[in-house]
Amino acid sequence: MHIIHTSDWHLGQHFFDRDRFEEHEAFLRFLLATIETRRVDLLIVSGDIFDTANPPREAERMYYRFLTRLGAMGTCSAVIVGGNHDSAPHLDAPATVLETLNIKVVGALPESAEEAVFHVPCLRDETDPGVWVAAVPYLRDRDVRKAVAGESFDELSARTRAGIRAAYTEIAEVAHARSNGTPVIGTGHLTALGSSVSDSERTIHIGNLGSISGGDFPDTFDYVALGHIHTPQAVGGSQTIRYSGSPIALSFSEASQPKEIRLINTAGGTLTQEPIAVPTFRPLLRIKGDADALKEALTALEVSEKGLTPWVELTVKGSLPSSTLNEELRTLAGEHGAEVLKVGLDTSGRPSAELAPGDLSINELNPEEVFQRRLEAYEGEVPPDTLVECFSHLLTLAQEAEK
DSSP, X not given: OEEEEEOOOOBTOXXXXXXXXXXXXXXXXXXXXXXXXXXXXXXXXXXXXXXXXXXXXXXXXXXXXXXXXXXXXXXXEEEEEOOTTXXXXXXXXXXXHHGGGTEEEEOSOOSSGGGGEEEEOOSSOTTSOOEEEEOOOOOOHHHHXXXXXXXXXXXXXXXXXXXXXXXXXXXXXXXXXXXXXXXXEEEEESOBTTOOOOTTOOOSSGGGXXXXXXXXXXXXXXXXXXESOSSXXXXXXXXXXXXXXXXXXOSGGGTTOOOEEEEEEOGGGOOEEEEEEOOOSSOEEEEEEOHHHHHHHHHTOOOXXXXXXXXXXXXXXXXXXXXXXXXXXXXXXXXXXXXXXXXXXXXXXXXXXXXXXXXXXXXXXXXXXXXXXXXXXXOSSSOHHHHHHHHXXXXXXXXXXXX
């Protein structure tokens, strides 16, 4: 079988105040074309299909339009698991209908391990044994532990990790008993210790207490298709435990990252894999320098007429810029086919008295950056590290409440 592993589509994401519909539509067209040309038998999407629990209607239309086209091929099955950005009930609601298209959806952890393990046949070749899939979605706290009054942070962390390992062990035992030597593909949506992150991943657990290592995944799995981390990478030196990464850059910190999907081949009983590069549908550019250097860089931009308008983040270095520089840079970028979404200041080494209150709009900062800037002026008795931990806790609770 040929299997594609992808994740972290984040359909419906807004980048500052811009939507990503054109980029996501281009990716889904690319994905369908790849499935057809590479004769793919199974598509695995490892969570964060949507960016929010209540995605825009256009994002939902895009998702179901893609699944309809995939099902119409009649040759490729799909397994879709929920991520921390997804609403599990929202994903699971049409699961029974989607099964008629050979699409299996597991938004929330099933009540029994048996329900999380199923066989996926090869629709192109009846002689191919197919694969077994252990479909593990994002594991919420209620899936892996019960609250215990008065427990310390270390105790909470240890019980959470133990609960995640136990969930995987139970599901792996069922997969091992059923597979009879047929390849087993596990899934997951979590943070693995040692993985390289960017600015755009939402912290799943406070202090990453839900992180586990590559060695915590059972040996039953021939490949573990992970989601949540947006940078493509192997985990713990194991080439068979992998993040596929997001198909498009979800923050300027990912601007220079190559994006990919993974193609796995189980032919001959030996699992092989290769990356398939995802085209850059809209360039994200980060440019840093003094005012003159930024103007020179924008003037030298070469923008393709066929692609989407590049989005640009500018960082001004040096002395405090003039009050008109922001508008000058945005106008210059527009004249050369690009659009500036963020103008920031490099404040390193600059006295705080030199900074004007209006240097940055609050719309250009995320909540963590706003809190950190407020913390820089804090003179209270509570240690700053404790305040950061408390703020992260409150932010996580607020994000969970959105779901």
